[in-house]
Amino acid sequence: MEKFKSLDKKNKLKLLLYSILILISFFVTLISVTILDILNDVPKMDLNNLSNSFNQTSSIYDENGKLLEKIESLEYRTIVPIEKVPKHIKDAFISIEDERFYKHIGIDFQGIASAFIDNIKAGKIVRGGSTITQQLVKNVYLSNVKTINRKVQEAYLAIGVDKKLLKDEILEAYLNRINLGQGSYGVEAAAQTYFSKDVWDLNLSQSALIAGITKSPVEYPPFKRIPKDSYKDGELIGTMDINGEQMYLVLNPKAFERQKTVLKKMYSLGCITETEYNDALKFDIVSSLNPGIKKYHSMSSYSTDYIKSEAAKLLSKYYSVSQDEAEHKLFTGGYSIYSSIDENIQHDLENIYVNFKDYLNSNTNSNHGAKALSFTLDGTDNILDANGNIVYFQRYNFFDEEFNFKIDKENYNINSKGDLSITNSLFNTASNKLDIIDIYEINSDENLQTYNIGFLNIPRDVYEEKADYIIISSGFLKNKSDFYKIDANNNLIISKEYYSYESIPTLQPQSSAIILDNESGYVKAIVGGLDVNSKNLKIYNRATNSVRSPGSLIKPVVYLTALENGYTLGSVKDDVPIYIDGNMWPSNDYPGFGGLLTLRLALENNSNVIPVEFLQEMGLDKMKDTLKKFGIINSANASKDNFISLSENKYKSDENLDSLALGNMQRGITNIDAAQIYRTIATGGDTKDVSSVIKIEDANGTTIINNSTKKTEKSFDSTNCYLLTDALRTNVTRGIAKGAGTLKLDIAGEIGLNKFNSDLWFTGYSPKYTISTWIGCDSPKIELDADSKLILNLFKQISQDVNQNLPTTKFVKPDNIVEKYICQKSGNLGTKLCEEVDAGYIEKYKSGTEPTKYCDQHIKLLICNKSNRLASEYCPKEDVEYKIFFERQPAYIASERGGIYPDDYEYVPKLYCNYHDEDWYNKNKEKKKTKKQQKTTKDKSSKSSSKKG
The missing domain is CATH 1.20.5 (Single alpha-helices involved in coiled-coils or other helix-helix interfaces)
Structure with missing residues (x-):
């Protein structure tokens, strides 16, 4: 220094x-x-052939590498050469996304600086500096993760692309690749999706609308797809069926504001004249919207459909992109998907469902409406629900052979001004739209067949809803002369162009099944409905998408919660009348009440009372914690589960005993949820996510996703899971599920029955596989009228096919299990008295939790048969015998239980015999003395007569 x-x-x-x-x-x-x-980590791609980099066919293989299906990509995007793309389309995209496109070297330093200044001024990110070239290489080669590393790689690749390709080649690849919302990739797909036109037929206004979507395919499409059940408001412009679910197309005002921004930018850059600019603004863009019927990729079966869906989810997570973007990558990225689906098991399962109609018809009757169903009809044969509301119209009441909506004179009127009024009972009044009630017919085999009918597709501002009718304005009708006509019988015929409908009927009830490998958690086979022969449609998969009330299928989850919280299979509860909020609830599915039952026996008897009592003691939060571990409740994001919490709906929630103890949920669970729950129990608490994808390789053969190495998490005590498995096993051998098993194989499982009579479930497992089956109508308002043997036999048939020739047929007992003979009423160690009255059995316990105290409630008493009281000193020996009684502690007081006695109730005598008293004894003694004297005299007389002779 x-x-x-x-x-x-x-x-x-x-x-x-x-x-x-x-x-x-x-x-x-x-x-x-x-x-x-x-x-060093930049992907090594062939930049000279950029178009092919996003147009490679992906393939699905089984776990052994056998090709199952090639996933074609043509239906998701139509490639358009740059020569066929109109100038105003190219100008619109370049103006709003990259105005110096033809001048920069792949990255735009001036644009980056300008964006930086604008963001500083705004105090937030309001625009980016990425060029069209950067966007292209990001979408083709990189992920959407916003990091410095990715931006550096993106810039490097963009410069490389700009050196090796002409600007028009880059623009062509970009315009054929860009995500433009609603599953549309490229300008031709967008033109078809939003206007049902080819891109070269779009005008300036329409072109600017499409270019505006690029900023955010989620925020700026001209309409959004809303599930039918989730629609609340917004102008409806059409419908679309996606994955078997009807979606409403709702106008999106943001898109049109963005369109104006694009047009203004084009005008400021000199791409269009002032006249063109004003004409484009004046153009009625909303009326020109004409949503095309999206033709989604053909699915060969429920199984490959499910594989693709799972693969898209995994790619979405891996690349941090939207589901639409991930699906696009799947169909165009040249991936190899290795699936867990076993072709042979899938084939066997589908074969069972090919003949399901015959199986249904031979095992059910039509006493209450149709085979296996129960419903009530009104005077014109429309199906009613329990509250008297119409669920389905009889098909020909309001529709003809061609599915024209036919309304008789009694249900419509046209006033002098030309306004049309229609009775509102033709529409689903629970809806916020003019949703036409669906229709049905009964076929020659007495099966119910239903047809889905969409909503009346007219703008919200052209009609009004009154108490008994809806009225459509004459102004709208004058502009839409094709909306209706009057036939010769004065019926009003509404054109099919104004609503959607299914022309092919759906058989009811439906069914689904799924088979999991216990150890891996992989799906081996899946069927999502009866349409197993359909190889050309992306059909609705009820195994994965249909959410239903599980009913008693949830009870083993209650019992697992109890085991996890210190109870045992030998813990005793009392199946007797209980009162909730002053009302006696619940009742059992069997007559009366069973009385004292261990946890195992409560499960086998399907008691409704005892799971309620367990949750009353433990608290609802314990059960909710269990459901969180199973993934049924998503504590991080409630919108992603089907459980309805009090915070979501304080009037109709699942945070109550009816839902949590008895499974009568507002929505419920899917079949795959049920399979995952029971598979977790089967594996001793392993909560690995269910999947049909083992691994995914990219186009270069690099493994990017490997589910086989995913770690599993033990969420439950393995011994408790084994104990519950053993209880579910005896449920199959001697309980309510008797008939689902075979002699050679251990099967554990449970029937699902709910209070709505809308669903039949059976989910069970062997040491190797978990199988979940479901039967029910697509509308849960239609009740089933079928014996539980229908679902038990279906499960048994599937189980026999998949479990044949297994090396392991028995559940393996852990070393820490001890067995004790217990009294089934007290839960204590059984005595000889318990054994004598067959009131005991051998129960299994986790070592250290077994009972140590002997039953002292079974008592032996000497009873007088004349009075049925305790024998007194005066009762003769021929009238007395020892009897064994169970003395409840505390005593059962029927007056506190509505005067109802449980089935196992025994009166234990406390008083001594009042028939044989001292007076009786003395009199009887005197009688005996007299008889003895008389006999002696008689004997003497007889001897005297003998001597004389």
């Missing part, structure tokens, strides 16, 4: 500059090394 001070000013300045140069060199070197390191 002293030496530095001694230097003159000139040398000090030299030393300072030298130090700054060293620091600059250090930082430049550091940055260079960092950038080189980042660039």
